[in-house]
Amino acid sequence: MRVSRMLTGVALAFAAVATQAADPDQAIRQTLKSIQPDLPIEAVSESPLTGIYQVHLKGGRLLYASGDGQFVMQGMLFKVENGEAVNLTQKAESKGIAKEIASIPTSDMVVFAPKNPKTHITVFTDTDCGYCQKLHSEVAELNRQGVEVRYVAFPRQGIGSHGYNTLVSVWCSKDRQAAMNLAKNREEVPAAKCDNPVAKEYQLGQSIGVNGTPAIVLADGELIPGYQPAPDLAKLALQAGGESTQVSRTN
Known part of the structure; x- marks a missing residue:
């Protein structure tokens, strides 16, 4: 993510950046925009730590800043409760x-659902990824345990790559599930083109911090990077939440 390249330490001080703004929201925005004009700031609000503000970026990522905008931090904020550290960030x-995941209609996904789902996971996938193929071989077991698997596209090699073209063909197939099965079995998927969400989903994945596949998002928004065996993944998914957290199945 570009933010990570911009903030290479736990904390960076921008003492040289002066601001005349008295309002913390304005001061923080001015500082960050002077460093990266296209930084996607969605909101600035008070953090649980007195005197520090949290900057909400598009995709769910957080930065922290002083009220005058001269100090910016990237890292994890913990609160100690009953002797345990709770990761507030x-x-x-x-x-x-x-x-962000809830904004994706299931009509833009490839969904493998059990008859009576108890919860769901959203998987950013690349058909050329070995661990993605391994995870796909366990979808039936995940379904058996009540976990609905929702695929969104994340061509690791970027737009125009072989993986991208295969994902486009999967999403443009009349039977997406069958096409996904072919791709995950390393079989040729008939070429197809249509208006599709592959590029948009790839960009969304980047914005929330996906940098490899599979990247698994639980129903409560927790992002799990990398493959997890079906028994472990099902346990995590069921703990994260039930069908009350599902996104709409409409466009």
């Missing part, structure tokens, strides 16, 4: 990621 980012 992860909680807030998961909520933002869940919101």
Whole structure:
């Protein structure tokens, strides 16, 4: 993510950046925009830590800043409760990621659902990815345990790559499930073209911090990078939430 390249340490001080704004929201925005004009800031709000503000970026990512906008931090904020450290940053980012995932209609996904789903996972996938293929071989077991698997596209090699073209063919197939099965079995998928969400989903994945596949998002927005065996993944998915957290099946 470009933010990570911009903020290479846990904390960077921008003491040289002066601002005349008295309002923390305006001061923080001015500082960050002076560093990266296209930074997708959605909101600035008070953080649980007195005197520090949290900057919500599109995709659910968080930065922290002083009220005068001269100090910016990237990292995890923890709160100690009953002797245990609670990751407040992860909680807030998961909520933002869940919101982004909820914006994707299931008509833009390839869905493998059990008869009576108890929960769901959203998987950013690349058909050329070995661990994605391994995960796909366990979809039936996930379904058996009540976990609906929703695929969204993430061509690791970028737009125009072999993986991208295959994903487009899958999404443009009359039977997406059958086409996905072919791709995951390393069989040729008949070429097809149509208006499709592959590029948009790839960009969404980048915005929420996906940098490899499979990347699995639980119903509560927690992002799990990499493959997990079906028994472990089902347990995590069921703990994360039930069907009350499902996105709409309409466009």
